Amino acid sequence: MSEFLEFENVSKSFGAIRAVDGVSFSVKRGEFFSLLGPSGCGKTTLLRIVAGFEQPDAGRVRLDGQDLTDLPPHQRPVNTVFQSYALFPHLSVRENIAFGLRVAGRPRREIREEVDKMLRLIRMEDQAHKKPAQISGGQKQRVAVARALINRPRVLLLDEPLAALDLKLRQHMLLELDLIHDEVGITFLYVTHDQTEAMSVSDRIAVMNGGRVEQIGTPTEVYEAPRSSFVAAFIGDTNFFDGVVTALEDHDYCRLSIQGLPDVLCYNDKQNQPGDPVHLIVRPEKFRISPEPPPADPRRNTLEGVVEDVIYMGNHTRYWVRLDGHRLAVFQQHRRFMLDEKPIRWNDRVWLSWDANDGYMLERYNVSDERLVQRPPDVLTTTKST
Amino acid sequence: MKTSRVPAMTMWLTLVFFYLPIAVLVLDSFNASRFAGTWGGFSFRWYARLWREQEIWHALRNSMLVGVAATVVSTVLGTSAAFALHRYRTRLQAAHYALIYTPLVVPEILMGMSLLILFVSLRVQLGLFTVFLAHVTFCLSYVTMVVLARLQDFDYSIIEAAMDLGADWRQALWRVLIPLLAPGIMAGALLAFTLSIDDFVTTFFVAGAGATTLPIRVYSMIKHGATPLINALSTLLLALTFLVVWTAQRLIRDNSGRAVPGGGERR
Numbered sequence: 001m002s003e004f005l006e007f008e009n010v011s012k013s014f015g016a017i018r019a020v021d022g023v024s025f026s027v028k029r030g031e032f033f034s035l036l037g038p039s040g041c042g043k044t045t046l047l048r049i050v051a052g053f054e055q056p057d058a059g060r061v062r063l064d065g066q067d068l069t070d071l072p073p074h075q076r077p078v079n080t081v082f083q084s085y086a087l088f089p090h091l092s093v094r095e096n097i098a099f100g101l102r103v104a105g106r107p108r109r110e111i112r113e114e115v116d117k118m119l120r121l122i123r124m125e126d127q128a129h130k131k132p133a134q135i136s137g138g139q140k141q142r143v144a145v146a147r148a149l150i151n152r153p154r155v156l157l158l159d160e161p162l163a164a165l166d167l168k169l170r171q172h173m174l175l176e177l178d179l180i181h182d183e184v185g186i187t188f189l190y191v192t193h194d195q196t197e198a199m200s201v202s203d204r205i206a207v208m209n210g211g212r213v214e215q216i217g218t219p220t221e222v223y224e225a226p227r228s229s230f231v232a233a234f235i236g237d238t239n240f241f242d243g244v245v246t247a248l249e250d251h252d253y254c255r256l257s258i259q260g261l262p263d264v265l266c267y268n269d270k271q272n273q274p275g276d277p278v279h280l281i282v283r284p285e286k287f288r289i290s291p292e293p294p295p296a297d298p299r300r301n302t303l304e305g306v307v308e309d310v311i312y313m314g315n316h317t318r319y320w321v322r323l324d325g326h327r328l329a330v331f332q333q334h335r336r337f338m339l340d341e342k343p344i345r346w347n348d349r350v351w352l353s354w355d356a357n358d359g360y361m362l363e364r365y366n367v368s369d370e371r372l373v374q375r376p377p378d379v380l381t382t383t384k385s386t
Numbered sequence: 387m388k389t390s391r392v393p394a395m396t397m398w399l400t401l402v403f404f405y406l407p408i409a410v411l412v413l414d415s416f417n418a419s420r421f422a423g424t425w426g427g428f429s430f431r432w433y434a435r436l437w438r439e440q441e442i443w444h445a446l447r448n449s450m451l452v453g454v455a456a457t458v459v460s461t462v463l464g465t466s467a468a469f470a471l472h473r474y475r476t477r478l479q480a481a482h483y484a485l486i487y488t489p490l491v492v493p494e495i496l497m498g499m500s501l502l503i504l505f506v507s508l509r510v511q512l513g514l515f516t517v518f519l520a521h522v523t524f525c526l527s528y529v530t531m532v533v534l535a536r537l538q539d540f541d542y543s544i545i546e547a548a549m550d551l552g553a554d555w556r557q558a559l560w561r562v563l564i565p566l567l568a569p570g571i572m573a574g575a576l577l578a579f580t581l582s583i584d585d586f587v588t589t590f591f592v593a594g595a596g597a598t599t600l601p602i603r604v605y606s607m608i609k610h611g612a613t614p615l616i617n618a619l620s621t622l623l624l625a626l627t628f629l630v631v632w633t634a635q636r637l638i639r640d641n642s643g644r645a646v647p648g649g650g651e652r653r
Contacts, residue, residue, distance in 0.1 A: 087547075147551065
C-alpha cells in the first residue's frame with residue numbers, strides 16, 4: 001500500500017490559537033483512519049483543511065500525489081459527512097442524495113439509477129420522498145453518508161458523524177459505517193473525540209492533542225503501547241508509576257525502584273540503563289486481584305494493598321486499591337459464576353500481581369495528563385474507611 | 387373541567403376593536419346614501435362611479451409602478467445586506483447594521499424632508515423616479531430585517547455541504563441558499579410592497595406634480611369630501627390584499643412544508 005493522503009507540515013492558526021501545529025503524516029489507500037482527540041485538539045480543523053473549508057497557513061495536503069492545498073472545495077475529489085448532517089431541508093431524501101450528480105450535470109436516467117443504488121445501500125428505498133424533517137436522526141445520518149458517497153470521492157471525510165445520536169443508535173450506526181466502508185472500499189478519514197468509536201472501527205488512529213499528533217498506530221498499538229502519558233490517559237484507564245531503573249535483568253528486563261512500593265520488574269524495550277528515570281503504566285485489567293498472596297513467580301510483580309472502592313459492573317468489577325502513596329484502578333473480569341465466589345469487599349486486604357511484560361514504559365510524560373484518568377473522588381473514601 | 391371565558395372574551399373584543407371600523411367601511415361602500423349615518427339601501431353605485439374616475443386609476447397605476455419597482459430593487463439589495471450582516475461579524479458590519487436599522491426608527495417626516503432637500507440640491511427632477519428612490523430607501527431596511535430574522539437559525543454548514551458536493555458558488559446560491567431563504571425573502575418583498583403602496587408622508591414630499599400615487603390621490607379626495615367613493619376603493623384594495631396574502635401563504639407552505647413565520651410587523 002502506498003501513501004495516499006499526505007499531510008506535510010500543515011499548520012493553521014485562528015488568531016493567537018494554533019489549531020494545527022506542524023502536522024505531518026499520511027493515510028493509506030482504502031484505510032479507515034481516525035483522528036482522535038479532545039475538543040480543541042485540531043482534528044476538525046485538519047478535516048476541514050482536507051475538505052477545503054480552511055486554508056492552511058503553512059504546509060501542503062496531497063492526495064495520490066496531487067496537491068490539493070489551493071483547490072476550492074467544489075473541485076476536490078473528497079466529500080464530507082457533517083456533524084450536523086447539513087442535509088438540505090427543502091429537498092427530499094432522494095433529491096439530497098442526487099445533489100452531487102445534479103450539480104455535475106449528469107443525465108437524468110443515470111442520476112436515478114445511482115440514487116436508487118445508494119438508497120439500497122442505506123436501506124431507505126421506502127423513505128426516498130420524505131423531507132429531512134420527517135426522518136429520524138439515524139436515518140438523517142445515513143442520508144448524509146449516501147449523499148457524500150454518490151460522487152465516488154477518493155476520500156470520505158466524517159466529522160463526528162455519530163455525536164448527535166444516542167448511545168444505542170451510535171453503536172449500531174458505527175457497525176453500519178464499518179460495513180459501508182468494507183462495501184465501497186473508499187478511504188475514510190474519521191474525526192471523533194470518542195475513543196471507543198475510534199478503537200472499534202479504525203484500521204489506524206492518529207491521537208491528537210494541542211494541534212499536534214501524539215501517536216499514530218493501530219488501535220491495539222495505541223492502547224497497549226502508548227508513547228506519551230496523554231495517549232495512555234486519553235485512551236482507556238491506566239495507572240501511572242514514576243520510578244528509577246536500579247538494575248538490568250536477563251537482558252530484556254529491568255528492575256525499577258518506585259517510591260513507597262517494593263521494586264518491580266518491567267520489560268525493558270526502551271533499553272533504559274541503571275539510573276534512568278522512567279514512567280511506567282499498567283492498565284487496570286492487567287492486574288490480577290486476590291484475597292490471598294499469589295504463588296511466587298519471578299516474572300510477576302506483587303503488591304499488597306487495601307480495597308477502597310468496589311464498583312460491580314456485571315461482567316467485570318472495578319476496584320480501587322490503596323497502597324502506600326498510590327491509588328490503583330483494577331478491573332477484574334468474571335469468568336466464573338460470581339455467586340459461588342467469595343467476594344472482595346471494602347477494606348479487604350488484597351494482593352495485586354501483574355506480569356513483567358504487561359507494564360509499559362512511556363517515552364513522554366506530563367504530570368497534568370494524569371487528570372484525564374477517571375478516579376472516584378477522595379472525599380467519598382475517607383468517610384467510608386472508618 | 388371548566389375553562390375560563392376570559393380568553394375567548396378578550397379575543398372577541400380585540401377582533402371587534404380591530405375589524406369593526408373596517409366592517410363599517412365595507413358596509414358603507416354598498417350604501418346607496420351619500421351619508422354614512424343613514425342606510426339608503428344596497429347599491430353598487432359608488433363602484434360604478436369609481437370605475438369612471440380616471441384620476442384614481444392613473445394614481446393606482448403610478449402606485450403599482452413604484453411599488454413593483456421598489457419591491458424588486460429593495461428585495462435584492464435587502465437580501466444581500468442581510469446575508470452580509472449575518473455572515474461577517476466585523477466592526478464595519480456593526481456600523482452597517484446600525485445604519486440599516488436607523489430608517490426604521492427615524493420619523494418619516496424627517497426622511498421625507500431630507501430626501502426632498504437632497505433631490506432639490508442635486509437638481510433631480512421630482513417625479514415617479516424620486517418616489518421610487520425614496521421608497522427603496524425605507525423598504526430596504528424592512529426587507530433586511532425580515533431576511534436577517536430568517537437567517538438567524540440558518541446553518542451555514544448547509545452551504546459548505548453544497549460546495550463540498552461540487553456546487554460552485556452560483557449553484558450553491560440558486561439551488562440551496564435562495565430556496566431556503568425564499569419564505570423570508572417573500573415575506574420581506576410582501577412587506578416592502580405593502581409599505582410602498584400605502585406610503586403617504588415620504589411620498590408627499592418627493593412626488594412631483596405628475597406623480598400622484600394612490601394615497602395622495604385619496605387624501606385630496608377626502609379634502610373634497612368624496613368619502614363613499616373612497617369606501618368603495620378601500621374595499622377593493624382590502625379584497626386584493628387578502629387575496630395576495632392568502633396566495634403568498636399557500637405558495638410558501640407548498641414549497642417548504644411549513645407555514646410562513648409571521649409576515650413581520652408593520653410600523
